[in-house]
Amino acid sequence: MDTSAAFTHPRHATGAFATRAHTHPMDSLARTILIVGAGFSGTAVAIHLLRLPHSRTLRIVLVERAQIARGVAYARREGPYLLNVPAGRMSASSVDSLEFLTYAQRTLPNVTTEDFLPRELYGQYLEASLLSAAQASPPHVRLERLRREVIAIERARRTSRVEVYTDRGGSITADTVVLAPGNPAPATLNGSEKLPESRYLADPWERPPAFRPGETVLVAGTGLTMADIVLAGQEAAQGQATIHAISRHGLVPAAQTAFQQLNDEVWGRALLREASVSLRRLVRAVRALAEDVELRGGDWREAIAATRGVAPSLWQRLAAPERKRFLRHAHCFWDVHRHRLPPSTWSALNELRRKGSLVVHAGRILDMDPVGRRVKVTWRARGTGTATTIVVDRVVNCTGPQYDIRHTRERLLRSLLAQGLVMPDAFGVGIMTDDFGALLDASGRVAGNLYYIGPMLRPRYWETTAVQELRTHAEQLACCLALPAQSPAGRRYRAGSERLAGATA
Ligand SMILES: Cc1cc2nc3c(=O)[nH]c(=O)nc-3n(C[C@H](O)[C@H](O)[C@H](O)COP(=O)(O)OP(=O)(O)OC[C@H]3O[C@@H](n4cnc5c(N)ncnc54)[C@H](O)[C@@H]3O)c2cc1C
Secondary structure (H helix, E strand, O other), rough: OOEOOOOOOOOOOOOHHHHOOOOOOOOOOOOEEEEEEOHHHHHHHHHHHHHHOOOOEEEEEEEEEOOOEEEEEEOOOOOOOOOOOOOOOOOOOOOOOHHHHHHHHHOOOOOOOOOOOOOHHHHHHHHHHHHHHHHOOOOOEEEEEEOOOHHHEEEOOOOOOOOEEEOOOOOEEOOEEEEEEOOOOOOOOOOOHHOOOEEEEEOOOOOOOOOOOOEEEEOOOOOOOHHHHHHHHHHHHHOEEEEEEEEEOOOOOEEEOOOOOOOHHHHHHHHHHHHHOHHHHHHHHHHHHHHHHHHHHOOOOHHHHHHHHHOOOOOOOHHHHHHHHHHHHHHHHHHHHOOEEEEHHHHHHHHHHHOEEEEEEEEEEEEEEEEEEEEEEEEEEEEOOEEEEEEEEEEEEOOOOOOOOHHOOOHHHHHHHHOOOOEEOOOOOOOOOOOOOEEEEOOOOOOEEEEOOOOHHHHHHOOOOOOOHHHHHHHHHHHHHHHHOOHHHHHHHHHHHHHHHHHHH
């Protein structure tokens, strides 16, 4: 059902593109919360909102330009894509930590907490959770799903409401908007503008990696996405492609293991103390913790998990120059230890490396040029001053999200930036928000009814990429939206959250 509201912005009201308005009798009384993007974050906020009690009539409008309740990570797509985290740690609910496992066991009864399941199954779980939350919600709480792209958001004149414009020409008036547009696209590679689309894949999730037998391929990036694309690409090429992967340090993520979670508050406090002094001291402390754990017969991953547990506080403790140092020198080392591969994926990559079908380089791409139907890539190996070239059949950009929103090519973000409704952070790692996810505008003021959730919460918390962190943010944001700030429960909640934020700072 098309539920676009009556108002149409003159810029978009172009004949056939103007959307016909359908209004529900409830709409004039209802509070409307509109969520832009129905990947993990937007869907999780909608699910939690549907499950919470509401005294007023509530209309939740979930707007998604692609597949609802999937996002990039859990989309329906062909390929051998597995979750990077075992089933027992992938629940979308922190209250029921085995919710995803229980869902998976309905179709795969032998699955255990330590199994790495297909990402597509996770998408089915999100879809099913959204559907059952919508069905179980009371009649005065209604969910609408819209397949649209949101292209602009503007504050309505003389009201506190917000107009949300979509690519089909209509607009929807909302009381509150939650932005959940996911990860930004990767940064542009030097010289990529000279290459035809058939030779250069700017976004690896745009279409499947159709490598052919006998081809030579260059993958820019050596992280988790590289692993996905190499395995799917080799499958398409029947194992007969030669793939070169390149990144600044040439580091490949470590493998997951069934390690035990370390529950040591003493270490957490020690790490916080070191972060207050310097990054160097913090790195030394994390290393010492990993060595200590291993000496006691444990697994270094326990130390990483313990560090991740206090990562938001560590990030907030680091002084600005130390954060800068982290981004320049320690970021990639943290990433390969923190973002790990399922053991089967890790073994498959190693086997390809052993056979020479995957070659990993440390270096930097300087330029790319088309040569006939192929691509000449000029690059420089790390630690050398001389450039060298390699000729390949195609190039895939797996360098990961470009979090500096000042360079975004997304229409919606560009429009929000132009209006000063979002503020990039000083380090180019995301979007500035307050403790409740409310956007800070260009002058640093809290925008009362515009919120953000997703991986670009990094300026405040650093670790906000995975389900484990995002589900907590989704639950907190839903509570914040459901409990009016002036109500006793709302005041209690906000005071509690502020204390929490203060305690971690
Ligand atoms: C390939 C991949 C695999 C991952 N695997 C794991 C894993 O195994 N375990 C784990 O814990 N984490 C994993 N993650 C990390 C984490 O789960 C994701 O980052 C998380 O899904 C982010 O959710 P999101 O909703 O913020 O973004 P997304 O899931 O990307 O969703 C954003 C949605 O917004 C839509 N959208 C964007 N702009 C607009 C617009 N203007 N109008 C309408 N719709 C819009 C997009 O189409 C998209 O569906 C993975 C991430 C990726 C990319």
